[in-house]
Amino acid sequence: MEYIGANPIQPNLDNGRRTQYxxxxxxPLGSVIRCAHCGRAFRKKESTxxxxxNRGERSCKNQYWSAHEKSN
Ligand SMILES: [Zn+2]
Numbered sequence: 001m002e003y004i005g006a007n008p009i010q011p012n013l014d015n016g017r018r019t020q021y022x023x024x025x026x027x028p029l030g031s032v033i034r035c036a037h038c039g040r041a042f043r044k045k046e047s048t049x050x051x052x053x054n055r056g057e058r059s060c061k062n063q064y065w066s067a068h069e070k071s072n
Contacts, residue, residue: 017064024050037064 037060051060
């Protein structure tokens with residue numbers, strides 16, 4: 001069997017966290033999502049929540065963004 005012009009969907013490991021972030025943004029309130037930084041499952045309570053912890057220097061939100069900003 002041959003597939004022409006169809007790219008098999010490969011998991012993109014480099015963009016895994018970013019993909020999780022996007023999925024969390026799309027997920028409806030009350031659904032269980034995974035933290036875009038550490039992968040811990042938690043229930044989405046606010047439309048803006050993408051991380052299991054959002055406050056403080058050591059929160060996943062802070063670590064996620066600081067890691068991305070320092071990457072270059
Ligand atoms: Zn987390």
